[in-house]
Amino acid sequence: MPVELVETKSTAALPVHLVTGGDLEAAGLAPAAIAWARANGFSGEAGRTLTLPGEDGALAGALFGLGDGEGTLAVGTLARALPEGDWHFATEPAWPDLAATGLVLGGYAFTRYGKKPGKALRFVLPAGADAAHVRRIADGVFLTRDLVNTPTSDMGPDELERAARTLASAHDAEVSVIKGDDLLKQNFPMIHAVGRASSGAPRLIDLLWGSPDAPKVTLVGKGVCFDTGGLDIKPSAGMLLMKKDMGGAANVLGLASMIMAARLNVRLRVLIPAVENSIAGNAFRPGDVLTSRKGITVEIGNTDAEGRLVLADALALADDEQPELLVDMATLTGAARVALGPDLPPFYTGDDTLASELSAAAVAVEDPLWRMPLWRPYDAKLSSKIADINNVTTDGFAGSITAALFLKRFVEKTPRWAHFDIFAWNPSDRPYGVTGGEAQGIRALERIISKRFA
Numbered sequence: 001m002p003v004e005l006v007e008t009k010s011t012a013a014l015p016v017h018l019v020t021g022g023d024l025e026a027a028g029l030a031p032a033a034i035a036w037a038r039a040n041g042f043s044g045e046a047g048r049t050l051t052l053p054g055e056d057g058a059l060a061g062a063l064f065g066l067g068d069g070e071g072t073l074a075v076g077t078l079a080r081a082l083p084e085g086d087w088h089f090a091t092e093p094a095w096p097d098l099a100a101t102g103l104v105l106g107g108y109a110f111t112r113y114g115k116k117p118g119k120a121l122r123f124v125l126p127a128g129a130d131a132a133h134v135r136r137i138a139d140g141v142f143l144t145r146d147l148v149n150t151p152t153s154d155m156g157p158d159e160l161e162r163a164a165r166t167l168a169s170a171h172d173a174e175v176s177v178i179k180g181d182d183l184l185k186q187n188f189p190m191i192h193a194v195g196r197a198s199s200g201a202p203r204l205i206d207l208l209w210g211s212p213d214a215p216k217v218t219l220v221g222k223g224v225c226f227d228t229g230g231l232d233i234k235p236s237a238g239m240l241l242m243k244k245d246m247g248g249a250a251n252v253l254g255l256a257s258m259i260m261a262a263r264l265n266v267r268l269r270v271l272i273p274a275v276e277n278s279i280a281g282n283a284f285r286p287g288d289v290l291t292s293r294k295g296i297t298v299e300i301g302n303t304d305a306e307g308r309l310v311l312a313d314a315l316a317l318a319d320d321e322q323p324e325l326l327v328d329m330a331t332l333t334g335a336a337r338v339a340l341g342p343d344l345p346p347f348y349t350g351d352d353t354l355a356s357e358l359s360a361a362a363v364a365v366e367d368p369l370w371r372m373p374l375w376r377p378y379d380a381k382l383s384s385k386i387a388d389i390n391n392v393t394t395d396g397f398a399g400s401i402t403a404a405l406f407l408k409r410f411v412e413k414t415p416r417w418a419h420f421d422i423f424a425w426n427p428s429d430r431p432y433g434v435t436g437g438e439a440q441g442i443r444a445l446e447r448i449i450s451k452r453f454a
Contacts, residue, residue, distance in 0.1 A: 002107035002118035003079045005100055005125045005134065006086075013124060015061040015090035016078060019044035021068045028091060029063075037063055046070040047431060049081035059083065061090070072098035073366045076106025076432035080118060088124035096126035097134060098366060101443075104138040105432040110149045136261040137446065141439040143167070144254030148244045148424050148437025152226040156200040157274040160223055160246060164205050164272065167253055171260035173209035173268075187293050188273075188317075190309040195275025197283035200225070204314060207270040209260050214267040215453060216323035217259070220314045221252035222307045222330035223274035230277050230303030231285055244437060245307070247424025248330035249274065255442040259449060266453045271318055273310035277303070289387045293317065294410055299384040301392035307332050308391060308406050315410040319417075325354075325452075326417040327445060328407065335399025336421040339372075345440045346372040348404040349418040354448075358418065361444040369420075369441055372401060379405045 019027045021044040024034050033052055037043070042050045046067025054060035064078060072095040078087075093099035100123075109118045125131055147155065147163060155163075161177055168175045180201040183192040188204055195202025205223070224245040228234060234242070249272045256270050284290070288300045290309065294316040298309065307330050318326055336346050347369050349355050355371050362369040381393035381402055389409065393402050404419050411417045422440040426433050 002109060002120055003104050004120070004122045005104065005131055006122050007125055007131070009088050009124045010086050010122075013086040013088045013122075014059060016082070016087055017061065017063050017090045018066055018075075018093065019063050020066050021045055027063075033063070047074055047077050049078060051083070062087075071366045073102035073105070074431045075099050076102035076430075079103055079106035079121060082119070082121060084119045084121060086122045089126055092127045096129035099126050100129040100131070100134045101137055102432050104134060105141055108142060108145060108433060110146060110436060112146070112150065136258050137443060139261065140254035140258040140442060140446070143257050144250045144424075144439040144442065145433070145437040147250035147253065148247050150243070152243045152276070155243065155246070156225045156276060157195070157198070157203055157223070158200055160225055160249060160272065160274045161203060161205050164207055164253060164270070167257055168207050168209070171209060173207050173260065176206045177203050178206070179203040188313045190290050190292050190298070190313045191273045191275060193284040193288075193290050194224075194277055194306045194310050197230075197280035198276035198278040200276050202273070202275040205270075205272040205274055207256065207268075209256070209268040210264075210266050212267055214265050216269065216321055217266040217325045217449060217453065218269040218271065218318045218321065218323040218327070219252035219255060220271045220311060220318055220326070220328040221250070222246065222248035222311055222328075222332065223272040224307055224310065225274065225276045227277045227304070227306065228279055230306060231279060231283055232303045233279065234304060241425060244424050245331050246274070247422060247437070248328070248332075250437065251329045251422060251424060251439055251442050252327070254439050255445055258442070258446045262450060264450060264453045266449070269318070269321075269323070271314045273314045275310055277306045292410070296389060296409060297387040299387040299390045301390045301394070305391045305403075308403055311407055312410045315407060319411045319413050322413045324416060325449070326411065326414045327420070328418075329420045329422055329441065331424050332421045333400045333403050335403075337423060339400060340370055342423045342425065342427050344368045344370050345420055345422040346370050346400055347418050347420045347441065348372055348374050348401075350374055350408075351416050351418075354416050354418060357448045358444060361447040365443045365447055367441060367443040369444055372404070374404055374408060375401055376405075378402050382406055
């Protein structure tokens with residue numbers, strides 16, 4: 001692990017001084033350090049690191065700019081900017097858990113295919129930080145990132161199932177899988193239709209953990225391991241990141257890791273429809289009508305809107321149990337990125353209390369989320385002349401909202417349901433994560449679940 005949190009400060013540990021933007025004097029620095037900062041044009045601008053020389057020319061510490069309210073997770077930059085060695089905060093950060101989390105997350109590197117790990121840093125755990133909690137969060141985030149970063153050649157439906165089984169084994173959870181034509185026998189026709197053209201058989205992965213008498217929490221994750229678009233094929237540029245189309249599955253597995261490691265008092269269920277949307281003679285077609293698990297008939301207006309189809313069958317199963325909380329996560333629409341960009345995932349829920357809890361948690365743990373409306377007048381845009389519903393609209397407007405409205409039709413019994421339309425990817429380096437797969441929303445969800453079901 002590039003960043004190791006240690007309980008005790010060694011004599012070799014050097015100080016990192018946190019500097020608010022434009023306020024060098026308030027950082028408690030020696031006059032020589034202030035003069036060095038000014039000579040190097042450092043005034044506490046967000047994310048900038050400046051090392052401090054000692055009298056003998058050796059390293060004496062570092063300055064880190066907090067800017068003007070950039071957030072505590074910004075200290076994750078230190079994991080890549082500081083020289084190797086032992087470090088500590090000269091002044092304890094106001095939010096110790098977030099600072100420790102940022103440091104560990106910022107040191108992540110995906111090394112499976114030969115990339116070198118980051119620099120090894122030992123950092124003194126900030127006073128008041130919960131080391132076990134930080135490790136649970138980091139482990140869940142790293143699992144998510146690793147799964148998303150792995151190309152489909154090594155992360156198809158078989159491998160995604162294997163990842164779920166590995167996680168289950170680590171926490172004494174149970175996994176059952178419905179695969180191939182058994183999906184038709186057990187009434188998951190849309191999962192089967194989307195995945196049947198691939199050499200990797202479609203499947204529904206079902207993980208169970210916790211006491212059967214505990215409150216039920218169910219997580220559903222879109223596991224489209226690669227999306228060609230189907231017969232409505234994507235252009236080549238549109239396929240470059242499609243290994244991440246199982247980002248919803250990766251995120252719910254990361255969240256499940258956090259929940260199980262904390263031994264929360266829940267009956268956890270994780271449902272992952274794992275498929276590859278491929279092209280072959282038996283691929284489903286534009287104009288086909290599929291009958292869903294719920295009995296709703298769906299006209300296929302576009303085979304590239306496949307994620308909502310597999311989620312619909314899984315959500316119908318989850319809804320039958322009426323869990324205390326039902327969450328689905330999916331890299332579902334480009335429209336969500338157009339509306340809010342890659343950093344700010346929208347979520348949808350009809351439960352105002354749940355929405356308030358999620359919004360507050362997102363701020364508290366710096367895991368950005370934004371509530372979007374389940375705008376009922378747009379539901380008519382999903383109408384079909386020959387079936388109960390179409391999987392797309394004809395005008396192209398409000399694509400993320402209409403996708404959420406599509407899914408809502410398959411959740412009728414469970415009032416506390418939330419849908420997250422995530423990107424699961426950092427298009428550029430962030431303080432707490434480099435370019436590549438990313439966990440989105442699960443730290444906020446972990447907060448509200450742990451508070452409710454501790």
